[in-house]
Amino acid sequence: MELSIGEMALIAVAIVVLFGPDKLPQIARDLGSGVRKMRGAVEDIKTEIMKETDNPVSEIKREIEKVKDAAKDFNPMKDIDKDVISEPKISDEAPKLKPSDDESYEGPVSR
Incomplete structure (x- = not known):
């Protein structure tokens, strides 16, 4: 809100008239x-x-830094490698064949 010089002069005159020059x-x-x-x-x-x-x-910044520090030490591949290498699975069951390799597989029956 900008006042022009004329508007400011009008306000000054109104103040002088209302309150008098001694109270200005x-x-x-x-x-x-x-x-x-x-x-x-x-x-x-x-x-x-x-x-x-x-x-x-x-x-929040401190919490983010804590999460970043924890993420630096986290390596999910290390756990997977350890599980796969150190504990090979020995199963008594025969491996399941794919339907394309299984000659006895009849597929879905439609009626």
């Missing part, structure tokens, strides 16, 4: 004080918001 300095001081208080309150709110949003983010 006091009004300006009060207005400046109010603006400073508002800026301070906005800054306080910004700082509080940054504090509140910073804590969960840093917590």
